[in-house]
Amino acid sequence: MEDKIVLMIIIASCILPLVILGIVFINGKGSSLIAGFNTMSPEKKKEYDTIALCKFMGKIMFALSFSMVFWVLSVAYEMNGLFIIGLVLFVGIVIFAIVNVNTDNRFKNKKLS
8 A cells, every 4th residue: 555655656746847847838938948949049049939839848748747647546546557548648749749849840930931
C-alpha cells in the first residue's frame, strides 16, 4: 500500500511542473523556456508569433499532464490498461506537437509576411 502511495506522489510531482508551465505558457509568457526557440537570435525570434507559440505550448503542457493522470489512476486502481492509454496519449501528443510546430510555418509572424 505504501509503495502505491509513493509511486502516485512521484507521478503527481511530475504532473505539477507541467501544469505550472502550462499556466505560464497559456498566458503568452515564458517563450525562453521553449527548447530551440530560446537559442534563436533576436532577429530570428521576431519572425515568430511568440504569444501564439506560447499558448500552443501551454495547451500541450495541459494535455500531457492530463495524459499522466491516467498513470496515477493505473497505480491507484491497479489497472495496466489505464497506464497504456495514458502512455499512448502522451506519445501521441508529443508527436502531434512536434509535427504541428515544425510544419507549414504556423507560428510565423503574419505581420512581417
